[in-house]
Amino acid sequence: MQRRTFVGVATAGLAVVAAPFLYHYLTPVPIEAGWSNPSSLSLICEPDTIRTLGEKYRLLHDEESSKRSLAAQLSTLPADEPGREEMIKADFREGRTVMVDGWILSLTEARQCAFASLQNA
Amino acid sequence: MHFDARKLPNNSIIDGDICIVGSGAAGISIALEWINTPYRVILLESGGFEYDDQVQDLYKGENTGQKYYPMKSNRLSYFGGTTNHWAGMCSPFDEQDFKKRDWVPHSGWPITRKDMDPFYARATKVLKLGPYDFNLEFWQKQVPNLNPFPLDDQVIWFKMWQNSPLSGWNGGLAKEYKDKILSAKNIHLYTYATMVDIKASDSVSQVTEVKVKNHAGKEHAVKAKQFILAGGAIQNARMLLAANSQAPEGLGNDNDVVGRYFMEHLEIHAAELWLLRPFPTDLFNWDKIWCEIAIREDVQARNKILNGTAGPDQLAYKKDSVPRMESYQEEDPRKSWDNMLKTWSVADSIAEKRKTGAISRAYFLQTRLEQAPNPDSRVFLGQEKDELGVPRANLNWALTDLDKRSVRRINEIIGEEVGKAGFGRIRLIEEFRDPNDMSWPKGTNGGWHHMGTTRMSDDPKTGVVDSNCKVHGISNLYVAGAACYPTAGAPNPTLTLVALSLRLSDYVKGRMKAAV
Numbered sequence: 001m002q003r004r005t006f007v008g009v010a011t012a013g014l015a016v017v018a019a020p021f022l023y024h025y026l027t028p029v030p031i032e033a034g035w036s037n038p039s040s041l042s043l044i045c046e047p048d049t050i051r052t053l054g055e056k057y058r059l060l061h062d063e064e065s066s067k068r069s070l071a072a073q074l075s076t077l078p079a080d081e082p083g084r085e086e087m088i089k090a091d092f093r094e095g096r097t098v099m100v101d102g103w104i105l106s107l108t109e110a111r112q113c114a115f116a117s118l119q120n121a
Numbered sequence: 122m123h124f125d126a127r128k129l130p131n132n133s134i135i136d137g138d139i140c141i142v143g144s145g146a147a148g149i150s151i152a153l154e155w156i157n158t159p160y161r162v163i164l165l166e167s168g169g170f171e172y173d174d175q176v177q178d179l180y181k182g183e184n185t186g187q188k189y190y191p192m193k194s195n196r197l198s199y200f201g202g203t204t205n206h207w208a209g210m211c212s213p214f215d216e217q218d219f220k221k222r223d224w225v226p227h228s229g230w231p232i233t234r235k236d237m238d239p240f241y242a243r244a245t246k247v248l249k250l251g252p253y254d255f256n257l258e259f260w261q262k263q264v265p266n267l268n269p270f271p272l273d274d275q276v277i278w279f280k281m282w283q284n285s286p287l288s289g290w291n292g293g294l295a296k297e298y299k300d301k302i303l304s305a306k307n308i309h310l311y312t313y314a315t316m317v318d319i320k321a322s323d324s325v326s327q328v329t330e331v332k333v334k335n336h337a338g339k340e341h342a343v344k345a346k347q348f349i350l351a352g353g354a355i356q357n358a359r360m361l362l363a364a365n366s367q368a369p370e371g372l373g374n375d376n377d378v379v380g381r382y383f384m385e386h387l388e389i390h391a392a393e394l395w396l397l398r399p400f401p402t403d404l405f406n407w408d409k410i411w412c413e414i415a416i417r418e419d420v421q422a423r424n425k426i427l428n429g430t431a432g433p434d435q436l437a438y439k440k441d442s443v444p445r446m447e448s449y450q451e452e453d454p455r456k457s458w459d460n461m462l463k464t465w466s467v468a469d470s471i472a473e474k475r476k477t478g479a480i481s482r483a484y485f486l487q488t489r490l491e492q493a494p495n496p497d498s499r500v501f502l503g504q505e506k507d508e509l510g511v512p513r514a515n516l517n518w519a520l521t522d523l524d525k526r527s528v529r530r531i532n533e534i535i536g537e538e539v540g541k542a543g544f545g546r547i548r549l550i551e552e553f554r555d556p557n558d559m560s561w562p563k564g565t566n567g568g569w570h571h572m573g574t575t576r577m578s579d580d581p582k583t584g585v586v587d588s589n590c591k592v593h594g595i596s597n598l599y600v601a602g603a604a605c606y607p608t609a610g611a612p613n614p615t616l617t618l619v620a621l622s623l624r625l626s627d628y629v630k631g632r633m634k635a636a637v
Contacts, residue, residue, distance in 0.1 A: 044395040044479045044546060085543060092540035102549040104536030 031067075034084050035074045036116035038109035047116075054117030057100050057110045070115045077108065084108075123303045125169075126314035127337035137163035137309065138633065140331060140345035142316050142360075143352035145202020146615055147602035147622040149294045149302065150247050151349060154626040156305040160633060163343055164308060165333060167315040167352075168199030170299070172455065175336050179315060179507045180356075181452070186498070186517040187561065188446055189385075194454035195569055196353055200312065201295025203353065203569065206458065207615060209288030210411065211250055212280060213241050214610035214617050215428060217418045218491070224425035225523070227382065227494035230607050231579045231588040240620035247619055248285040249297070255281045257412070264410055268402040272538045276420050279404065280430050282411040282612070314341065317511050319348070319364035319372055321595065328372075328598045334509045346636070347597045347629050350575075351622070354383065354604035358500040358574035359514035361585070361592075373575070373592040376582045380500040380574050383516065384609040385567035387429075387490040387524060388445075391553050392532040393436055396482040396545040405433045405484075413489065415611070416534055424534065427527040428611045429490035431535055436483035437475055442468035444564035486547075488531055489568075491609040493523045500574050518567070522559050529553045570614045572603040590625040601625050 041050060058065040064073060078084050091097065091106030098110045105113070138160035141148045148164060155162045168176040176199065182192035189195070197203045214234065221229030242253040252259075257279045261267045269279045287297050302308050314333040317340075321328050330344045350357045358380040362371035371379055404412045413430035421428060443464040451457040492498070498519040502512040529549070536547030552562035578584020581593035590605050592598040601622045603614040610617065 040397050040543065041546065043397045044483070089541055089543050092537055095537075097537060097540065099533075099549070099554060102551065102554050104533060104540065104547045104549070106540060 031071070032074070032077065032079060034077055034079065034081065035071070035112060036119050038088075038112040038116070039081055040085060040088065041105070041109055041113070050113050051117040053100050053103065053105070053110070054113035054115065057098070057114045058117065060098075060100070061114075064111065064114060067115065067118050070111055070118070073111050074108070074115060122306060122308065123310045123312065126311045126333060126341060127335050127339055129339060129341060131339050133341045135163055135309075135311065135341055135343045137161040137343070137345045139163065139347050139349065139629065140165065140343050141349045141351050141601075142331065143202065143350070143356070144200050144310065145351065145353060145602075146204050146207075146294055147618055148349075148351035149201070149298050150244070150619045150622045151351065151601060151626045152302055152308050153247065153298060154623065154630075156301070156308060158307060158630075160307060162308045163345060164302070164310045165314045165316060165331075165343065166200050166310060166312045169312045170200045170295070172197070172199055174453065175508070176313070176315070177454065179509060179511070180514075181507070182503060182513040183515040184518065185515055186519045187565065188563075189516060189518045189567060190446070190449050190457070190569065191452050192355070192514065192516060193452045194449070194457045196355065196571070197454060200299065200310075201293040204287065204289060204293035204615070205295060206289040206454070206569070207285075207287075207293055208613070209285035209290075210282055210613045211245070211248060211285055211616040212255055212282040212612035213237070214612060215418070217421070218428060218608055218610040222422070224422070225427060225493055225608070227496070227583070228608050231577060237617070237620055237624070240624045241616065243623050244616055244620040245283075247623070248616065249287055250283045250285055255283070257281055260410060264403065266401065266403040267410065267412070268400070269404060270400065270402075270414070270539070271542050271544060272414075273541065276417055276534065276538055278415050278417060280413045280415040280612075282413070284411060313337070314343075315509055316352070316360060317509050318366070319360060319598075321367050321372065325367050325372070326594065327596050336508065347599065347633065349599045349601050349625070349629070351601040353602065354571035354574045355500050355514050355516065357600050357602070357604045359502065359511070361575065362500075362502050363511050372598070373585050373595060375594065378576065378583065378585050381496045381498070382494045382573040382576050382607075383498045383500055383518065383571065384492040384494060384573040384606065385518065386570045386609060386611070386613065387488065387492060387520070387528065388566040388568050389488050389490075389528055389562070390439060390485045390564055391488045391528050391550055392431070392486045392536070393548045393550075394433060394484040394486050394535070394539065394545055395479060395548065397543070399482055400544075414486070414535060416531055420534065424530050426530045427491050427493055427523060429488055429527055429531045430611050431486040431488050431531065433484035433486055435472070436485045437480050438469055438472040439485035440468070441471045445566045447563060486532060486535070488528045489611050490524065490528055490531070491611050493521050494573060494576070494608055495519055495521050520561060525559050525561065526556070529556065568613060570603065570609070572606045572609045572614055575600045575604040576607045577605045578607065589628045590621065591628075599625055599629065
């Protein structure tokens with residue numbers, strides 16, 4: 001194979017392999033408004049505190065430290081607030097809780113805090 | 122009738138049928154039961170009717186374990202005893218407090234809550250409480266606005282308390298019962314009569330007399346048919362251990378149990394409860410009634426934790442309060458008391474500036490926990506002697522991992538429940554966040570509740586007294602009060618110790634009648 005042909009084939013192959021990854025990482029993360037708004041927690045914590053909790057959650061859960069990974073986790077969050085609150089209660093009911101900075105939080109709302117902490121990052 | 126033992130001729134012989142050593146909650150409760158009976162009751166009090174620092178100094182000793190209140194100031198030594206500082210809080214132990222629990226080493230009483238119920242009912246009268254009913258539903262009919270938090274009743278329940286009007290602020294049991302006792306012809310109260318030794322028969326199977334002394338240099342002997350130690354858990358153990366002229370390890374101590382299993386109630390601000398929205402209730406309003414958040418028995422069993430409750434106090438007011446274990450460290454109990462009250466005032470004034478916003482809906486949860494029975498937690502004799510020649514009592518207060526894990530888990534359970542109900546969120550204080558951290562925060566308070574040093578068991582190898590509070594192996598020596606508790610329950614000890622004292626009193630009466 002001529003050098004020029006090899007380079008062409010290799011480039012095309014690389015493009016085929018890389019395309020899904022590039023698409024994944026270059027496509028903007030779809031954001032739902034509720035993802036960064038733990039509404040119950042907002043009644044007792046200031047926005048700064050929520051972002052701090054989110055940062056601490058991300059430090060504890062390295063695999064959920066990006067917007068994209070958090071978006072994947074939050075993709076099933078209902079669009080309406082009552083639905084989201086019900087999901088959070090279900091977390092508590094079914095033992096999906098996490099302690100962040102001493103707060104006993106539902107996993108969903110902890111991820112909301114984490115998402116909020118990345119919003120202005 | 123009252124006698125000042127300092128004014129008696131030296132080496133007097135004081136004769137009676139029953140000798141009660143100590144005039145605190147236990148001693149007074151028993152003495153009242155014997156008024157107008159054909160028996161002469163000798164009631165011995167180490168101090169007088171007012172605080173006397175020279176007498177109080179007899180309590181001095183060392184703390185060698187977990188930080189604790191100074192030995193001199195953690196009890197009071199005058200008529201009325203420590204009820205002179207009593208907060209008046211009363212609630213009975215729960216059924217499970219009397220049971221053997223596999224996950225709580227050394228747990229289990231030889232009697233049940235059902236055995237105690239009639240005496241609890243009588244004790245409520247002695248302490249001038251309302252009816253013997255501690256159910257929320259009953260009190261909701263008496264007091265408006267007692268709304269419980271909307272939590273799952275399969276997990277959480279609300280433990281009611283009643284506040285006795287005979288608290289220390291109101292003069293304790295002393296003020297209420299002094300005249301009654303002094304006017305009773307068959308009750309002979311001797312003040313300034315500090316017991317310094319217990320003498321037994323040659324076979325050490327029967328007490329023959331106790332020796333009393335005072336700072337006036339007088340020494341007397343008290344002879345009686347039955348002797349009841351009612352000096353509190355530290356002093357009772359001290360005196361049994363110090364009575365070692367005939368039994369080298371002390372009276373009732375053939376199995377090295379006397380002084381061991383000292384227990385306190387852990388009272389720790391371990392978590393904050395933040396409500397999402399205002400929730401009007403007077404259930405946690407000290408001025409009206411008191412209630413604490415409790416964990417169901419089966420939930421405790423599943424989680425293998427101790428019995429404990431959480432009492433909500435407004436966070437704004439408690440956030441800056443100095444832990445009692447820090448503010449109550451003066452040897453002089455009057456100074457310690459003043460210091461503690463001052464820190465409360467400072468915290469209150471700070472709170473006035475910050476009680477708006479979400480914090481107005483936030484509570485500090487004080488976990489009130491039974492301490493796990495622990496043989497290494499103990500009262501023992503020191504090398505030094507007090508002014509009357511009795512070895513001083515030292516205390517090694519020792520907590521266990523089960524205690525720490527229980528405080529943490531109780532608050533986690535409450536956190537899960539308030540979240541489940543969509544009612545609020547819990548935040549644990551830093552020292553309770555790491556499940557592997559078994560150290561204790563500086564706010565690890567005790568309630569000045571001394572229990573367990575002469576624990577009750579049917580087996581002399583595991584207890585000092587039997588189920589009737591009689592010392593094993595000694596036919597006429599009894600211990601009254603919280604020293605007899607095998608486990609500590611979560612509530613303050615006074616109601617239970619008065620009930621147990623009334624039960625003991627009935628038993629001794631029965632024996633006296635049978636002997637006639």
